[in-house]
Amino acid sequence: YLGGAFDVESLVENLLGQLAGNQAILVNVYDVTNSSDHLIMYGHQNQDGDLALLHESKLDFGDPFRKHTMICRYHQKAPTSWTALTTAFLFFVICLLVGYILYGAAIHIVKVEDDFHEMQELKVRAEAADVAKSQFLATVSHEIRTPMNGILGMLALLLDTDLSSTQRDYAQTAQVCGKALITLINEVLDRAKIEAGKLEMETVPFDLRSILDDVLSLFSEKSRNKGVELAVFVSDKVPEMVMGDPGRFRQIITNLVGNSVKFTERGHIFVKVHLAENLKPMAEAKAETFLNGGSDEGVLVSSAHQFKTLSGYEAADERNSWDSFKYLVADEESQYNALINMPLAGETSQNVTLMVSVEDTGIGIPLIAQDRVFMPFMQADSSTSRNYGGTGIGLSITKCLVELMGGHISFVSRPQVGSTFSFTAAFGRCKKASFSDTKKSNTEDLPSSFQGLKAIVVDGKPVRAAVTRYHLKRLGMLVEVGSSVKMAASACGKNGSSCGTKNQPDIILVEKDSWLSGEDGGLSLGMLDRKQNGHVFKLPKMILLATNITNAELEKAKAAGFSDTTIMKPVRASMVAACLQQVLGIGKKRQAGKDMLNGSLVLRSLLYGKKILVVDDNMVNRRVAAGALKKFGAAVECADSGKAALKLLQIPHYFDACFMDIQMPEMDGFEATRRIRKMESQANEQINGGSIDEESARKGKWHVPILAMTADVIHATYDECLKCGMDGYVSKPFEEENLYQAVAKFFKAKPMSEL
Amino acid sequence: MDFVNQLQRKFIDYSSSLHREGIVDDQFTQLRKLEDENSPHFVMEVASLFFEDCEKLINNMAIALEQKQGVDFKQIEECIHQLKGSSSSIGAMRVKNACIAFRSFSGAQNREGCLRCLQQLSHEYSLLKNKLQTLFRVSVASRCLYVCLVIFCRGNEHAEPFPDVLVFQLEKQIVAAGGSIPRVH
Numbered sequence A: 001y002l003g004g005a006f007d008v009e010s011l012v013e014n015l016l017g018q019l020a021g022n023q024a025i026l027v028n029v030y031d032v033t034n035s036s037d038h039l040i041m042y043g044h045q046n047q048d049g050d051l052a053l054l055h056e057s058k059l060d061f062g063d064p065f066r067k068h069t070m071i072c073r074y075h076q077k078a079p080t081s082w083t084a085l086t087t088a089f090l091f092f093v094i095c096l097l098v099g100y101i102l103y104g105a106a107i108h109i110v111k112v113e114d115d116f117h118e119m120q121e122l123k124v125r126a127e128a129a130d131v132a133k134s135q136f137l138a139t140v141s142h143e144i145r146t147p148m149n150g151i152l153g154m155l156a157l158l159l160d161t162d163l164s165s166t167q168r169d170y171a172q173t174a175q176v177c178g179k180a181l182i183t184l185i186n187e188v189l190d191r192a193k194i195e196a197g198k199l200e201m202e203t204v205p206f207d208l209r210s211i212l213d214d215v216l217s218l219f220s221e222k223s224r225n226k227g228v229e230l231a232v233f234v235s236d237k238v239p240e241m242v243m244g245d246p247g248r249f250r251q252i253i254t255n256l257v258g259n260s261v262k263f264t265e266r267g268h269i270f271v272k273v274h275l276a277e278n279l280k281p282m283a284e285a286k287a288e289t290f291l292n293g294g295s296d297e298g299v300l301v302s303s304a305h306q307f308k309t310l311s312g313y314e315a316a317d318e319r320n321s322w323d324s325f326k327y328l329v330a331d332e333e334s335q336y337n338a339l340i341n342m343p344l345a346g347e348t349s350q351n352v353t354l355m356v357s358v359e360d361t362g363i364g365i366p367l368i369a370q371d372r373v374f375m376p377f378m379q380a381d382s383s384t385s386r387n388y389g390g391t392g393i394g395l396s397i398t399k400c401l402v403e404l405m406g407g408h409i410s411f412v413s414r415p416q417v418g419s420t421f422s423f424t425a426a427f428g429r430c431k432k433a434s435f436s437d438t439k440k441s442n443t444e445d446l447p448s449s450f451q452g453l454k455a456i457v458v459d460g461k462p463v464r465a466a467v468t469r470y471h472l473k474r475l476g477m478l479v480e481v482g483s484s485v486k487m488a489a490s491a492c493g494k495n496g497s498s499c500g501t502k503n504q505p506d507i508i509l510v511e512k513d514s515w516l517s518g519e520d521g522g523l524s525l526g527m528l529d530r531k532q533n534g535h536v537f538k539l540p541k542m543i544l545l546a547t548n549i550t551n552a553e554l555e556k557a558k559a560a561g562f563s564d565t566t567i568m569k570p571v572r573a574s575m576v577a578a579c580l581q582q583v584l585g586i587g588k589k590r591q592a593g594k595d596m597l598n599g600s601l602v603l604r605s606l607l608y609g610k611k612i613l614v615v616d617d618n619m620v621n622r623r624v625a626a627g628a629l630k631k632f633g634a635a636v637e638c639a640d641s642g643k644a645a646l647k648l649l650q651i652p653h654y655f656d657a658c659f660m661d662i663q664m665p666e667m668d669g670f671e672a673t674r675r676i677r678k679m680e681s682q683a684n685e686q687i688n689g690g691s692i693d694e695e696s697a698r699k700g701k702w703h704v705p706i707l708a709m710t711a712d713v714i715h716a717t718y719d720e721c722l723k724c725g726m727d728g729y730v731s732k733p734f735e736e737e738n739l740y741q742a743v744a745k746f747f748k749a750k751p752m753s754e755l
Numbered sequence B: 001m002d003f004v005n006q007l008q009r010k011f012i013d014y015s016s017s018l019h020r021e022g023i024v025d026d027q028f029t030q031l032r033k034l035e036d037e038n039s040p041h042f043v044m045e046v047a048s049l050f051f052e053d054c055e056k057l058i059n060n061m062a063i064a065l066e067q068k069q070g071v072d073f074k075q076i077e078e079c080i081h082q083l084k085g086s087s088s089s090i091g092a093m094r095v096k097n098a099c100i101a102f103r104s105f106s107g108a109q110n111r112e113g114c115l116r117c118l119q120q121l122s123h124e125y126s127l128l129k130n131k132l133q134t135l136f137r138v139s140v141a142s143r144c145l146y147v148c149l150v151i152f153c154r155g156n157e158h159a160e161p162f163p164d165v166l167v168f169q170l171e172k173q174i175v176a177a178g179g180s181i182p183r184v185h
Helices: A008-020 A080-161 A165-195 A210-228 A246-263 A275-291 A320-341 A367-372 A384-388 A393-404 A432-441 A462-474 A487-497 A512-517 A523-532 A553-558 A574-584 A596-608 A619-631 A642-648 A669-689 A694-699 A716-723 A736-744 B001-018 B025-035 B042-065 B074-089 B093-107 B111-155 B165-174
Strands: A025-031 A039-042 A052-059 A068-074 A203-206 A229-234 A241-244 A268-275 A351-360 A410-416 A418-429 A454-458 A478-482 A507-511 A541-546 A566-568 A611-615 A635-639 A657-661 A706-710 A728-731
Touching: A008 A025, A008 B001, A052 A706, A165 A393, A203 A210, A210 A229, A210 A246, A210 A268, A210 A574, A229 A462, A241 A728, A241 B093, A246 A268, A246 A351, A246 A393, A246 A418, A268 A275, A367 A736, A393 A410, A393 A418, A418 A596, A454 A462, A462 A507, A462 A574, A507 A512, A507 A574, A512 A541, A512 A553, A541 A574, A566 A574, A574 B042, A596 A736, A611 A619, A611 A642, A619 A635, A619 B025, A619 B042, A619 B074, A642 A669, A657 A669, A669 A706, A669 A716, A728 A736, B001 B025, B001 B111, B025 B042, B025 B074, B042 B074, B042 B111, B042 B165, B074 B093, B074 B111, B093 B111
Parallel strands: A229 A268, A454 A478, A454 A507, A507 A541, A541 A566, A611 A635, A611 A657, A657 A706, A706 A728
Antiparallel strands: A025 A039, A025 A068, A052 A068, A203 A241, A241 A418, A268 A351, A351 A418, A410 A418
16 A cells, blocks of 8 residues: 555556557456445546456455455457457358368269269170170071071072073072172171180191182182183192181182172282292392393283283282292292202291282272271272172171281282282191191092193293193192293104103193284194104193183184193192093092992892891990991891890890800800800700701701900900800901901802892 | 082081091991981981990099099999990090090009090090081981971972972982981871
8 A cells, every 4th residue: 555646546557558558447446345335445436448358356455454456447348359250250261161172072072983883884784785786696697597598498499490581580689689698697697706706716737729729619610701810829838738727718718809709800810829938039039120121031022011910911919920920939949949858947837827819900999998998898889889799898807817817918909900919827837647647538639640740831921821830730740831832842842852752741731822822833733743853752632721712712722633621720730630631541540449339238138137136235336236237238136235145045046146245244245155155055955866856957056156346356366256156256346348258157148139 | 509509518528527637537437328218317326325325434434533442443444445445336536546545544553644534535525526416416407408398399389390300309419418318208
């Protein structure tokens, strides 16, 4: 408690003002000793100030009898703090925003997941739909095929009957449509199979050359009618048998050649097969020829328009023209000869890659359409289908097949000149063991009776001559090529005079075009030969090669000394063989061994009507043996064990013979035979010792011929068989000769009239 | 007649492929020749008998080889002998060869070798069964077709009298393809 001269109030006010900043603070000090009556000690009485914020604190002046408090308050109410509010508000807003973002993100994720699940489901459904579509397509196509084949069959039968010309026309149109439909269905099915990835390639050994021959023979008539020359050439280095899928390979070749035949009206279609490795030296050689400015052979090029291709017409791809082709052939020849003595290096590799090219001189493919060629259902022009037929699916299937064979297909085409399609394919090499097995049952065996025959081929066009030469070489003949009749004649004469008959060719094959064009040399070769020198030596036979031949031309040829048979193109080794057989009179060797018909007739005469018992524990063997014997007219009964046989052979019985299997469980053949013989000897004793009945006397001894059936004829113990009472043995399964020999011992042959 | 030719060719191709691959040999051809009007389904019947027999024997051998106490090689040899016999009767060359290989292992009492051979045998058998069943299907199809054609041709009263010569041609083609002609009444 300070009194004094100080103006404490203003001092305090100043101090408070300093302390409170801008706010005025009111202080009141009260004496609260008497709690009901507050005595104001300091401060204004009337000023209330902001009673909301009040601070009361005790004061201790050191006076034990009195209590004092001090109450502080703001003079003015505190204004509402805008910062705090704004901050709080903004913070709230920010929180809201962040919350919203997070919520949005979560919603988005949920949505994406939902979409994903939906997509998965849709994907599954789409795939199922796709599969279902393929299956449906396949099933429907298959179902369509069956009645379609029925329709075609009926039409074929109908066309074989007598029809008026309108009726025939209608029926033929229907047939053409039907066939087109079938082809389409097959192609669609193929595509479906390829898409489903179900197309499997088999790997079996097959002969390339015979497949090419087959395909060529399919198209030979059509191409001949069109006047288009068809030829195939397979290089020597291509192995005889390769491992691959023959059906698919045939399909590819058929498609390509079929296309060529469809779109070619003149010129040629040339199929060439050689090893893919040989391409490199060929490309270099080609460059060489161009540098040198033309070949230096004695090739007759009568006009500037003659190209050195198969038929003389220009081809799209120069690779098949003579300039490069001859290098290929010559290259292969020299390599081949050199390699005969050396072990073939290529043999060590497992695969052989072949390059096949199909060249034609047709209308070609327009440049704009060239990149769409392998797309399914694409044809060069909308009118192609109408004019030429087809659906445009063949090449796409071919491409897929080629790629499945591990190859690549490409083409070169010039409009109005022609197209050349080439593809590579990988095949496996045939191992020696399987080679010898399959060689036995080859469907087309070329006769070997022409080995070593000498022939001269006269053809103005070298590529074509090379093709003919290839086919003749397949028959084992030695071939020389001459480009004109005169050359061939001089070759003949020269050889004849100097070396006698040793180098004389046996046949001369002349291409019809060359013969007709070189008319002056058309005097028969025979006349020429006779004129050369006085020696009489064997004249070589002359045969004409032609794509098509008119009767007039044929007469002219016959008059000039050619033989009656002409070899029709496309040249096929088998056709050539048949022709040569006719001309040269070399017949096919007769098949060694018995002719089936004769053998079975003889056996039939022995076994007809005889009652035979077949004993074998194996049902399959019984059936087969019974079937075979029934074929020869025997009446067969079967028993499945030795015991059953014994029962059936109880005296008396009516069996004429018994075929008994040796190895049977319980009672084997030997034991059964022994018991049967014992039975018989007992019965015979009875007959002989007993009554002298006329009937039984006539019957004589009971002895049914028993033959053992054994799979192991070589090691069959004949002694063992005889010891137990058998009469012989036959092989199991039956071999006719063996059977005949065994059976002929007991049965007499019935005369043929009784059979 | 073109598609009949195709059918015939397919049949010949397929059956010659069987020969080429060594699945059947000459004996099978002989069996085919035994089919005629009196036994038109001979080959199929014999083949089904063979399949039954073969499956039974293979099963028995499998069971025998699994015996823990000791493998009864004698039983196995008997089974092999049976199988060899029936497969050579029907002309199943590869099955027969598999049996021959099997026999040497069972003779040597080599369990591992026997198991391998049994597997090989099963494989050859399945292959044969597959191929033969396909072959039969083709031949049955051609026969059904023939029957339908005959019924159609002979039953068609409105058409001109159908030359029987054509029907005989068709018969010849089917027989040449290795089938046989069912009797149609």
